[in-house]
Amino acid sequence: MFPAKSALSIHFSILIFLSRLLFLTSSLESWRADKHVAMFVFGDSLFDAGNNDFLNISIDYKADFPPYGETFFNFSTGRSCDGRILPDFAATYANLPLLLPYLYPGFNNFSHGVNFVSAGADVLPQTDPETLNSRIQLSDFKKVANLLKQQLGDAEAKKILMDAIYLNSFGGVDDVRFLHNNRNPTESEMEEFVQVVMGNFTDVIKVN
Template identity: 65%
Template sequence: MEPAATSSIRSLLYIMLLLYSSLPIATATSQGDESRQANNKHVAVFVFGDSLFDPGNNNYLYVSIEGKANFTPYGESLFEYPTGRFCDGRTVPDFAATYLNLPLWEPYLQPGSHNFSKGANFASAGAGVLEESSPDRLYSQKQLKYFKEVANLLKQQLGDAEAKKILADAIYLSSFGGVDYMTFIRSISNPTELQQREHVNKVIGNFTDVIKEIYEMGGRKFAFQNVGPLGCTLRMKQEYDLSGGACVEVLQEIASLHNSLLSNVTTKLQSQLSGFDYVIFDFFNSLKDMINYPTKYGFNVSEIACCGIGSRRGFECGRVKQYELCSGPNEYVFFDGGHQSEHANSILSNFLWNGGSDFTWPISMKQLYELNSTIPIEILSKDKLLFSM
């Protein structure tokens, strides 16, 4: 028989060995659970905007053919049929949905059942912030009205608490302003600096009201795509008969002013509104860089569209019999005169989601997604803020 002291020491060592060997297993299991929770995190997305984000809502509006893309060759690269997207395939919100493990967008106006717990896309081609810019489209206040209807439906289906949680965790992705400024310069061909600033202030002011209403309804995470380089689109270059890399400067100036004010407004909102978080995707400079240095991004052509008519194929993609169509959309920055190809959208959406460039600030959409939102007591206690119509 061994001494009692030796037996006690061996027992103690055995217990210590068991405890030590269990530590890596417990740590690994804990990390695995956290990883699974992150991967399974469900966040809804509500999309607002114009033709850059429209998944086909205009298919269900009584508007002219210029406001629709429900005919070939739109959709040819991915869907193999036209969906109503102004693209040969997916748009930026589609790629964002993929990053979030959500299905590709269906139009909000499409008849049939919808699972709004995953969000909704209200974007409408030709839609502006201001009603006068596009009275027959889903301008910003109409899209906001539809969002309020969705919020009420979620309340009825899931109950107050779950509906409020979905809205607080959701990301609100938007693209507005371009239509307001295109309409503006067509009504005033040579606006003064004062007229430009007054109009931009009006657009930004109305858009800020929309943001605040979404916030009052429980929204906390906002992703803004700013206004693109409107004067450098092929449609505008062809319309103004510009040569080489020249752009319509008045449109560039207005877009830049809008983007500067949007940055200022979001900074102020974050300081004024508790829990307000946001990301701005610099669509203006990222697309402009793509146009100026196409080979840097894997493109061969940036000054002619894949589809359309005219010197830059800037108009009439698919709408007239004699339109031209390229054989490889992935080689082109623009699919038609005013909208990017699917390949370009995939690169732009990567900037939005992953950040890590000068084109996304103050955080990336991925970081926005990972933030935990809290529902303030005043929102929990005041149904009228969340579900007012």
């Protein structure tokens, strides 16, 4: 049985997820009619399309074996579920192809966007050094932005980046590990931790 605070955190995470889904659905309405739009995805296992499959890390952070993927793709794709993830549904709704993971070998056409996500990724880099944390993912996005400028020119690249859909699922891993390491945190300790995570994520965005 989950401790009360852990259960509360899980319920809160579910509410956040559902609110993001509702916000995303309403936001996509304005893009759906467009002929071209890009989508860039960041975060943890909720949105990972398979980047961890191309990292030399523990199998605990991978989803390249059954039963993952068995109900839709009929093979494991690196997604931490048996079918599609929310970015897949968002891409379909916006008339986009399912986004490939950034580390997919030989992939360099980012005009429709790309998935930078890494299962187990966090905002605080010291939490888990094996995965692609927020700083690494935002740094990779900066590389993609520069590549788009080289391929398409500054004006077209700027238009794609300005009109793009951006999805993010960071924070859950940091929260779970905090609760694991602090079995009975006080309300002030939890609030302080949230501020630390938000502060670090804000700094990452500003730097990149």
